[in-house]
Amino acid sequence: MSVEPAVHTSSADPEAREPGDPPGRTTWASLRPLVLRLHFYAGVFIAPFLLVAAATGLLYAGSYQAEKIVYADELRVPVGVDELPISRQVEAAREAHPEGEISAVRPAPEEGATTRVMLSGVKGVDATHTLAVFVDPYTGEPTGTLEQYGSSGALPLRTWIDEFHRDLHLGQTGRLYSELAASWLWVIAGGGVVLWFGRHRARRKVRGTTGRRRTLSLHGTVGVWAAVGLFFLSATGLTWSTYAGQNVSDLREAISQTTPTVSAGIVSGGEHAEHTQSGGSGDAPGEDVGLDAVLEAARGERLSNPVEIVPPADASSAYVVRQIQRSWPEKQDAVAIDPATGEVTDVVRFADYPLLAKLSRWGIDAHTGSLFGPANQIVLAALTAGLIVLILLGYRMWWQRGRGSGFGRPMPRGAWQKVPPHVLVPLMAGVAVVGYFVPLLGIPLAAFLAVDIVLGEVAYRRGRRTYATGS
Known part of the structure; x- marks a missing residue:
């Protein structure tokens, strides 16, 4: 992935081309070195962030059950x-x-x-x-x-693990790490899947292979099996990230797919001016039907357990009772109840949510392990453990690629030059669009390209000087 001039590109890496594939004969033959280079460098530089996200995610997957024991x-x-x-x-x-x-x-x-x-x-x-x-x-x-x-x-245990996973207890700045990991996870996983299925069947075997080829086969096999889950984790993780998440929210708002909320405003005028915010709890005197009547009214609207009752925010607000079940089937209905009369003033049903609002709710709850309960948490633990294995195998391949020198040889520059213009132009346009909406993908990618161009130019000039002096 470099825009280095063709006259000083390195010779093609044997692993960037399948045996028997004539150079330039197929689109895949020209794209493979580019995908391989992106997968390699993204894996090397982004994997530490993914490793932290996977390890903390593995802890979070077990936090629900641990919480029940500890508390x-x-x-x-x-x-x-x-x-x-x-x-x-x-x-x-x-x-x-x-x-x-x-x-x-x-x-x-x-x-x-x-x-x-x-x-x-x-x-x-x-x-x-x-x-x-x-x-x-x-x-x-x-x-x-x-x-x-x-x-x-x-509760405290799960909160600590959740914040560790989300921002490493570094606040808003720390959230950049998890967004960076989520932004690149789907790219790395997708590149790996493309490379795996682009390999000849005989070269995908694990049994009977040794050394780096065996590591590569294990890495690819685990990656292919985990790919769908990794795509899901990446997509759902981005939905509530700082920058990409805001873009998703803006898009949902633009197409009227936001999550509806129950209206807690009192519509009957000023007759509640003397009401208090006690919520029937005895905090202060005042006219209020009380929590028992409010809960009974909510039950009359078929709001079954578990529910949460939120007292009026001020003198002109209603009680809000909402279902809080995040396991399947989800219960997310909500009602507003007049504190003076106990009458229901507004109802929002989860069944009436827009499609994207439902998908967002399901996706986030599956990502956090609550949608399908313990089974969901087991799958998440397996996925995060698989991602850790993939990262370790990837670094092992890098080591083995160096033949014991300590660091593997980098992928050669100039891969982009082998891509036909009719493929490269729309590909770059698509990358630019995705990079704009997922800035922690686009910005690091642009930075990598800039550094790669500079290093390539420096190497080229040194090579010309060496050739000119004959040294």
Whole structure:
């Protein structure tokens, strides 16, 4: 991948061409050296970022089950006879923890599970997190408190691993690493698949081969089997990245495919001016139907467990009750309820989401391992482990390519010159478009090309001087 002048290109690498393929006879024969060079250099320079993303992703895949074990005392209680009204459970949580404000309540989703009362604005708790007070729904006794993050209700262990995977605990700047990895993963995987199927069948065998050829065959076999999953991880990872993710959001908005939200505004005028934001929790006096009536109204709209109740944000807002099940089948319906009358003022059904909104929801939940539960997490663990193996095999091939010199020989420059113009021009145009929408693919690629041009020119000038002086 270089725009180096033809007069000083290196001789073709034997691995860049299949035996018996006449140079220039087929489009694939001319494209293969270019794909090989891109796959090689992207693998060498991007693999460390992918290795970190894969290792932390492997940890995250197991974090759901680990969370259930580590926080069993807060999450589970002996099954009782009858559950207390949700308002009584919230009152018990507030008596034990009067600090902060109620931001949401998650009633116990199943028998033996605890209710979560989330408090925001608590001193010592990250502003983007909440303090979850866990309450036994049968006795009203608090079982503990833990810091919670995100709509999935991640507790400290999973939150730490999630942030490690997402940004290495470096904040917004750290997110660039994961976006870089996601931006290049599909390119590297796609290039590997193209190269693998472009090889003769006899050269794809693993059994009976030795040395670098065996490593190459193992690398290719694992890569082909994992390719679909790696494409998926790359695409879904980009949907909530900083730059490419914003481009995806802008595109969805432009074609009216955004995720709909329930309207929490009160439409009945100023009759609620005296209402408080207590959410029926006893924080302050005021006219309010209370959490029990709100939950009953939501049940009347077929909102089954698990649900989250969000109190009114201000005097002119409604309660919002939404389903929060991310496993299949997903439950994402939401309703708004008037705090004065208990009447439902708005309903949003997941079944009515636009197609891209549904695909985005399913994709993100599958990426995080919640869509199909433990089976989903096992597949993710296998994929991330496979990616780690691929990277290690790739570096081993590089070492073996150097014949023990410590570093493998680089792929020769000038591969682009073998591509016919009618293929090269649309190919470069497509790369430019993709690079614009996925900037952490386009910018590093442009930087690589610039450096490669400079190094090629320097090598060329040195070669001419050596030839002219005869030294």
